[in-house]
Amino acid sequence: MAEKELQPKAKAEVPTTAERVRPGRVFLPAVDIFETPEALVLVADMPGVSGDKVALDLKENHLTISGEVGPPLGEGETIVEQEYFSGDFHREFHLGSIIDQTKIDATMKDGVLHLVLPKVEKAKPRKIQVKVG
Amino acid sequence: MPIIFREPGWEPLRELEHLQRRMDRLFQSGFGLERAPWRVGVYPLVNISEDRDHVYVRAELPGVKSEDLDITIQDNSLILRGERKIDTEEKQVNFHRRERESGFFRRVVALPAMMQPDKVDATFKDGILTVKLAKPAAAKPRQIKVKVA
Numbered sequence: 001m002a003e004k005e006l007q008p009k010a011k012a013e014v015p016t017t018a019e020r021v022r023p024g025r026v027f028l029p030a031v032d033i034f035e036t037p038e039a040l041v042l043v044a045d046m047p048g049v050s051g052d053k054v055a056l057d058l059k060e061n062h063l064t065i066s067g068e069v070g071p072p073l074g075e076g077e078t079i080v081e082q083e084y085f086s087g088d089f090h091r092e093f094h095l096g097s098i099i100d101q102t103k104i105d106a107t108m109k110d111g112v113l114h115l116v117l118p119k120v121e122k123a124k125p126r127k128i129q130v131k132v133g
Numbered sequence: 134m135p136i137i138f139r140e141p142g143w144e145p146l147r148e149l150e151h152l153q154r155r156m157d158r159l160f161q162s163g164f165g166l167e168r169a170p171w172r173v174g175v176y177p178l179v180n181i182s183e184d185r186d187h188v189y190v191r192a193e194l195p196g197v198k199s200e201d202l203d204i205t206i207q208d209n210s211l212i213l214r215g216e217r218k219i220d221t222e223e224k225q226v227n228f229h230r231r232e233r234e235s236g237f238f239r240r241v242v243a244l245p246a247m248m249q250p251d252k253v254d255a256t257f258k259d260g261i262l263t264v265k266l267a268k269p270a271a272a273k274p275r276q277i278k279v280k281v282a
Contacts (some may be wrong), residue, residue, distance in 0.1 A: 004236035005216060006176035030232040032219070041226075045233055047193035047260035072191075076184045083178035084193060111195035111260015 008083075014090050019107075021067075025087030027099075029065070037125055040097060040117040047111035048072075048087045054108055056115070061095040065113065098122065176238040177213065185274060188266045190242055195260035202263060204255050210244045211264060253271070 011027040017041035021024070029044040042065075046054070057064040072086035073079065098120045105116040138152040177192040190211055194202070196219070219235040244266065252267030 004234075006234060006238045008174065008178050029178065031230050032230040032233045034226040035229060036226055045195040047195040047259070054204070054276050069241045073182050074184070074189070077182040077189060078184070079180065079182045080188075081179070081181040083180060108159040110197065110257075110258075111193070 011084070011087075013087075022088070025085055026090050027086070027087050028091050029089045033090065035097075038118060040095065040099065042093075042113075042115040042117065044089075044091070044113040044115070045111065046108075046113055048086060049089060049108065049111060049113075054106070054113060057098065057099070057102075058095075058101060058104070058117075061098070063093045063095055063117075064090075065092075065115075066090045085118065097116040126130060139168055175240045177240060178212065181239070181242070181243055183268075188244065188268060190244075190264040190266070192240075192262045193260060194262050197260070199257045202262065204253075204262075205255060209244050211244055211266075212281075213240045213242070214238065215263070243274075 014026040014028055016026075029046045032041075032043040034041050042063075044065060045065040048069035053068040053070075055064075055066045057107075067089040069086055069088055084103075096118070099117045100120045103118040105118075107114045151276055177194055179192045182189045182191070185243045192213060194215070194217070197215055197217050201216045203212075203217065205212040205214070214237075216237040217235050219233060254265040256265075
């Protein structure tokens with residue numbers, strides 16, 4: 001694969017539905033979603049969010065991901081040049097397949113959330129053997 | 134014969150850059166518009182801040198491993214180099230969404246004041262890189278006492 005140079009992108013803001021209590025912006029994290037025969041895997045970029053500040057909620061097939069970031073500047077700091085904005089992350093998904101809620105696995109590392117949502121037995125693809133009569 | 138007055142050390146390009154920065158700030162503060170990221174055009178985007186003793190350069194680099202990150206100080210600039218790798222690229226899976234990108238990057242950041250290269254500290258936490266540079270003594274604010282005669 002040829003080497004590719006990364007291009008800067010502004011984070012997309014979440015369209016507001018309700019007013020927020022906490023001040024600041026809310027962004028949509030960039031995600032990769034892929035499917036293996038056993039599970040649905042979701043990977044989301046949430047820079048600045050530590051593992052204990054991630055909230056996941058799955059109701060039936062409605063998945064909500066949110067992450068809170070800490071203050072972007074230390075005490076007594078003033079901004080000189082600002083190219084990006086910091087803020088919390090929030091995104092919601094409707095899942096197509098049925099998820100086994102007891103076996104969900106979530107890890108947060110270097111600002112990336114890795115979520116493995118195992119499918120229930122019924123939703124896994126099966127090969128059907130045709131018997132020769 | 135026309136006489137052209139030229140101040141010593143007058144750099145027209147630098148003046149233009151200063152003017153552009155000031156215009157940007159004016160737009161940012163007065164009209165509620167933001168400095169567009171495409172203006173910079175290089176990954177990663179950085180925020181520069183300062184306090185009394187230090188200058189901080191921060192960049193959002195989610196998913197970049199610290200061993201794939203290379204930070205250099207050269208003259209008066211900070212060079213951020215590295216590569217963002219995505220593990221799933223080789224695997225045979227079916228994608229529903231693909232918004233995250235992989236690739237290499239190289240960004241040169243001009244530092245606001247002459248820095249002491251031996252006093253640089255870099256931390257990488259939760260996908261945010263913070264480079265902390267100590268200000269030289271000459272750039273620090275000084276308090277001047279008024280003597281009573």
